[in-house]
Amino acid sequence: MEASSNKGLLYFTVAAVSLVTLWKLQRRQNRLGAGSQRDSVHQDEVDMQYLRSCHILRLQLSPPAQSNFRVVALLLLEDGSVVAGTNDEPSPNISLAMCAERCAFLRYRVQQCSSPVQTVYIVTDANTPVSPGTACREYMYCHHATRPTTRIVMQSKEPQSDPLCLNLSDLHPFPSIYAGLTPEEQMKFGRTLQSSIQQQVEQLQVTGLSHTQMSNLIQAAQNASQQDIRDSLHAMRYGAAVAIVDCSAGTTTGSTDPPQIYIVQAPQIKALEYGCTLDAACQLASQILVNKKARPVAVVLVDQFGIPHGLFAQARAFFVEHGFGDCMVIVTRVDSTSSQAPEKKATVQCVPARELAPFVPEFRS
Known part of the structure; x- marks a missing residue:
């Protein structure tokens, strides 16, 4: 037991020393490069330094119990400091797994950091760079320490391989219009937009659906939202509905009947522990x-x-990973040029589900 503790202490010390070294390096670079545009080659060298630090930590960690797949995320803050996190999966209920990115952001909170996140570095045991899952994308996008332009730099298990660099907005398009708002602010903003949004929805068209079917789809979702009644847990209510075409209808020899379209609805079901809430669209x-x-x-x-x-x-993960990327999703996009929520303009549009989760890792059995 003592030997195991000493070994763990050694691993922690090595990782800590590595991170401190990088922190000092970054502070020196900030002093030297203040007020000037960094050369892209220089930026690549900096990225590789931090990615190597991630690999040092990754190789010291035992693989998590369920996936046997290690992930390390490192947050580089604008003040030059760093915060690291890793994934953990102690339960056979895999929905309770903790991702590396969210772990790092929780440590950011515990350490009471205040500097914005400049870059998130992610390394894994995979042969190719692996992007954050949809949950971590949404979590990071809504976090007060990030911006849509926050860099996400990903690398495979090979420290010398070419990394993939994207912005957070590339990974999480069409974010919630309530991102960054308190429940009270969400309610106020929703009431402000209600009239104009309803007018736009009435004019919306989706290929394959009649105007009546579109109206029924929206109404079914709103009816479902009224079943989400635990307002004391959170003020916002959500409901979802999907229009499904039965391709088996009208395929009988000689039949001229059009395919049947039916609508299914479901509410969000809140739980006292927020993470156990049942998502409306997933149901x-x-x-x-x-x-x-x-x-x-x-x-x-x-x-x-x-x-x-x-x-x-x-729901983004479900539709994209299970082959329903062509399904059209009705979304509201908010003009982000205004900093005040009541002044923002909102537009309703339809996009394929795949556009809500670009660059998702492919499932391979």
Whole structure:
């Protein structure tokens, strides 16, 4: 037991020394390069330094129990300091797994950091760079320490391999219009937008759906939101609905009947522990999967004000990873040029589900 503790202490010390060294390096670079545009080659060298530090930590860690797959995330703050995190999966209930990125941001909070995050470095045991999952994308995008332009630099298990660099906005398009707002501010903003959004929704068209079917889809989602009644836990209510086309209808020899379209709805079901809340759009999954000859045409997630939202992380993962990337999603995009929520202009549009989760890792059995 003592030997194991000493070994763990040694690993921690080595990682800590490595991070401190990089912190000093960054501070020196900040002093030398203040007020000037960094050369891209120089930036690449800096990135490789931090990625190497991530690999040092990764190789010291034992793989997590469920996936046997290590991930390390390192936050480089604008003041030059660094915060690291790793994934952990102690439970056979894999939905309770902790991702490296969120672990790092929790340490950011515990350490009471105040400097914005400049870059997030991510390394894994994979042969190719692996982007953050949809949950970590949404978490990071909504965090007060990040910006849409925050850099995400990813690398494979080979420290000399070429990294992939994207901005946070590249990974999480069509974010919630309530990102960064308190529940009270969300309610106020929703009421402000309600009238204009409803007018836009009435004019919306989706290929394959009639105007009546579109209206029924939106109404079904809003009806479902009224079942999300635990307002004391959180003020916002959400409901989802999906229009499904039954491709088996009209395929009988000699039949001229058009394919049947039916609508399924579900509410968000809040839990006292927020992480155990059942997402509204994800609860549509069983109805989508039950008929192999049916496919979803359009899906919408609305709040109690009838405002459509880009699907939350869990539903983005479901639609894209399970082959429903063509399904149209009704979303609301907010003009980000105004800093004041009530002054922002919102536009309703339809986009394929795949556009809500670009660059997702491919599933390989």
